[in-house]
Amino acid sequence: FCVFSHPVCGEFQKDAMRLAWTNFDFHCFHGHGHYGGFRNLIDGSFAAMRKEIGATELPWFANETAYTSAEGGFARQVEHMYKKVLFARNRGSRGYIWYNLRSKGVDQTDHENGYGMLMQNLDPKPVYLAWNTMTELLAHAKPDGEVRLGAALQAFRFKRKKIDFIGMWRDSGMVRPIEFRTDAKRVVVLDLFGNRD
Numbered sequence: 396f397c398v399f400s401h402p403v404c405g406e407f408q409k410d411a412m413r414l415a416w417t418n419f420d421f422h423c424f425h426g427h428g429h430y431g432g433f434r435n436l437i438d439g440s441f442a443a444m445r446k447e448i449g450a451t452e453l454p455w456f457a458n459e460t461a462y463t464s465a466e467g468g469f470a471r472q473v474e475h476m477y478k479k480v481l482f483a484r485n486r487g488s489r490g491y492i493w494y495n496l497r498s499k500g501v502d503q504t505d506h507e508n509g510y511g512m513l514m515q516n517l518d519p520k521p522v523y524l525a526w527n528t529m530t531e532l533l534a535h536a537k538p539d540g541e542v543r544l545g546a547a548l549q550a551f552r553f554k555r556k557k558i559d560f561i562g563m564w565r566d567s568g569m570v571r572p573i574e575f576r577t578d579a580k581r582v583v584v585l586d587l588f589g590n591r592d
Contacts, residue, residue, distance in 0.1 A: 396408040396411070396412070396422070396423065396424055396425065397424075397425040397426075399440045399441075399444065408444070409444050409447075409448065412444070412445075412448055412450055413448045416448065416450040416453055419453060420454070421453070421454050421455060421456040421489060422445065422450065422453050422454070422455040422456070423455070423456045423458035424437075424441060424455060424456070424457060424458060424460075425458055425459040425460065426457065426459075426460045426479075427459065427460065427461055427462065427463075427494065427510075428462065429462060429466075429475050430462075430474075430475050430478035430479050430482065433460070433479050433482070433483075434482055437482070437483070437486055438486070441455075454487070454489045455487065455488055455489070456488060456489050456490050456491075456492075457479075457483040457488045457490065457491040457492065458490075458492050459492055459494040460479060460483070460491060460492060460493065460494070461476070461493050461494040461495070461510050462475035462476060462479070462510075463506045463507075463509035463510050464503060464509040464510075464520065464522070465503055465504055465505060465506045465508065465509035466506070466509075469520055469521045469522065470521065470588070472509070472520070472521070472522045473521050473522045473525045473587060473588070474564075476493070476522050476525060476526060476529070477525060477529065477562070477564070477587060478549075478564060479491075480529050480533070481529075481551045481562040482551065484533055484536070484538055484551070484553070485538045485540075485541055485551040485553075486538075487538065493512060493522075493526060494510055495510050495511055495512075496511060496512055496513060497511045497512075497513045497514075497515060497517065498510065498511030498513065498514055498515045498520075499511070499515070500515060501514075501515050512526055525587050528585075528587060532553075532560065532562075532585075533553065534555075535555055535556070536553040536554065536555040536560070537553065537554050537555070538551065538552075538553055539552040539553055539554045539559070540552050542561060542563070544563070544573065546566075547565060547566050547567040548563065548564070548565050548566070548573070549563060549564060549566070550562065550563030550564075551563070559577075559579070561575065
C-alpha cells in the first residue's frame with residue numbers, strides 16, 4: 396500500500412486492510428522520500444490506521460522505500476537511507492526494500508534516474524556501500540528502543556547476540572560530548588561518512 400487517501404480510490408488502504416488484514420502475513424508500506432516525511436507517516440497516519448482497524452499485531456514491512464540522489468546528491472541519498480532504515484527497524488519493520496538497484500537512466504537531475512544504488516552502467520553509488528554496511532550491522536539485530544538526545548541528535552539502540560550498538564546522527568552543526576556508559580570489553584565507532592568528531 397502507498398497512500399492513505401486518493402481522489403479516485405478513496406481510502407483504499409484502510410478499506411482493504413479492514414476487510415482482509417487477517418489474511419495477510421505482512422502489511423507492506425511504500426514510502427519513498429525524505430526521512431522526516433517517512434517518520435511522520437509511520438508514526439502518524441500509518442500507526443493510527445492500524446490501531447483503528449485493530450491490526451497492530453500484523454507485522455509490517457517497509458516496501459519500495461528509497462530516496463533519490465536527484466535531490467541533494469549522493470551524500471543526501473545515503474543520509475536518508477541510513478535514517479530511514481534505522482527508524483523502520485526500530486518501529487518493528489520486518490524488512491526494508493530499496494527501490495531500485497540500478498538507476499533507470501543517466502540524467503541525475505531526473506528523480507526516476509536517481510533512485511538506484513548503482514549507476515546505469517552498474518558502477519556503485521555511495522548508497523550501495525552504505526546499504527551493505529547497514530544490512531550487515533542490522534542482520535539478526537533486534538530493536539532495543541530509541542535514545543532521547545534532543546532535537547538535533549537522534550539515536551536508536553539494537554541488540555545482536557553479544558553485540559549492542561547504537562545508530563545515531565546529528566542534524567545540526569552543533570557539537571557537544573555524548574557519554575554512553577557500558578561494561579563492554581571493546582567499543583567500535585563506525586561513521587558511514589568518515590567524520591572524525
